[in-house]
Amino acid sequence: MGRPASEGASMDLDSYDLLSTAVLLLDEAGCVQHGNTAAQELFSVSRRQLLGQPVDRLFGGDAELAARLPDAIHGKFGVLRQDLSVERRGDMVPVSLAIVPLQKQEWAALLEVRVLEHHVLLDRHRQLSKELATQRESLRNLAHEVKNPLGGIRGAAQLLEAELGTDALHEYTQVIIAEADRLAGLVDRLIAPQGATLKKTRFNIHEICERVHTLARAEFPRITFIRDYDASAPELVGDKERLMQAFLNMVRNAAQALDESGSTASAQITLRTRIGRQLLLASRQAKLAIVMSVIDNGPGVPAALHDKIFHPLVTGRASGTGLGLSLAQEFVQQHGGIVEFDSVPGRTEFKMVLPLEQT
16 A cells, blocks of 8 residues: 555545455454455455454465464554465465554554466466366377377388388388388377376586587587576476476477578577576466576567467477477476466577476
8 A cells, every 4th residue: 555554544444445456454353344345356255254354364374474463463564565375266366465554543454465466377377287288188198099000000011011022112111111100209209208207306407508508509500509597596306307308399499490480690599597586387486496598589489379389289380390399398397387488579588487496
C-alpha cells in the first residue's frame, strides 16, 4: 500500500473492495476482522468465513509467518514482507505479503496480499511439461511398434542382397539398409530416455561448456564461438552426460539454423553462464539457479513455432528431426530445471535453467 501506518486503514471499508489486491484487517491476536472482495476471491471463501480466522491458517499454517506475526503486528519489523504460497482451486499460487502495523485504528494491522505476476508464467511452464510428457509417451509407444518391422525390413534387405547376382543391384539394397538404420536410430532416440535413471555426480558446469565448445567448433568451423562464463558458479550435482547432451543439442540447433540461413560469414554464437536468483522452473521457483545460455545472431525462431518449439518432431529447419530441443527439454526437466527461449530476428537466446539446491 505504501502509506504511513497511521493512515493505512482510515478509508471506508467499502473502498477496499475497489482494490485489485487482497486486503485483510487484523486484530491484536492476528485474526481477520475484515477482508475485501479481492481477498474473498483469492482464498475462495466468503467474507463471513474469513472473519475470526487466524491469518496464518489462510496460508496453510506457515510456521515462519505464525512465528513472526505477533512482532509484525506490534511494529517490530516496520512493514514485514514475506513471499508465500496460497492454495487456490487445487493449485499453489505464489503471493507476496506486506503486514503494516496500524496506529490509532480499531484494527491492529493491515495485511496486503499480492499475487506474484510470474504465476502466469509458472502455469505456462507446468502446462508445457504436461503436454510434452503426454506427447513423449505417445511417440514412444509408436516407436516401440515401429522398431520390430524396421528390423524385419533390414533383415530382408540383407537376405535379398546375398541372393542378388550382380553388384549393380546392390546399390538398391544398400539404400534400403541405410534408410532402415537411419529410422532405427531415430526410434532409439525416442525410446532411450524413458525410465532411465540419472547417474548423478558433482561437477563444474563449465566442464560441459568447454566440451561442447570443442565439439561445436570442430563441427561448425565457419561460425565464431564466444565464451562468457561466470567463474563464481558453484559445482552442480546431476547427470553430466545428459546435461552435456542437452547443451550440445541447443548449440547444434543454433549452429544449424545459422548454416541454413546462409549467413555463416558473420555467424556468431555465445556460450554464457550466469547465476540467477528466484527463477521460475517447470513447477516451482528456485532460490538459486545456474543459467546456461546459447545466444546466436541468426534469423530467429519462426513465430508460428514459438508455442511448440519443444514438442517432439517439430522443427523449422528443412533437415531437422525435431528431436534435439525436445530431448534437451526432457533431460533438463529430469533435473528439475527448464529450457526457455527468447527470439527476435538477429538475436535468439536459449536458456538452460538448473536449480542449484537439491530437489
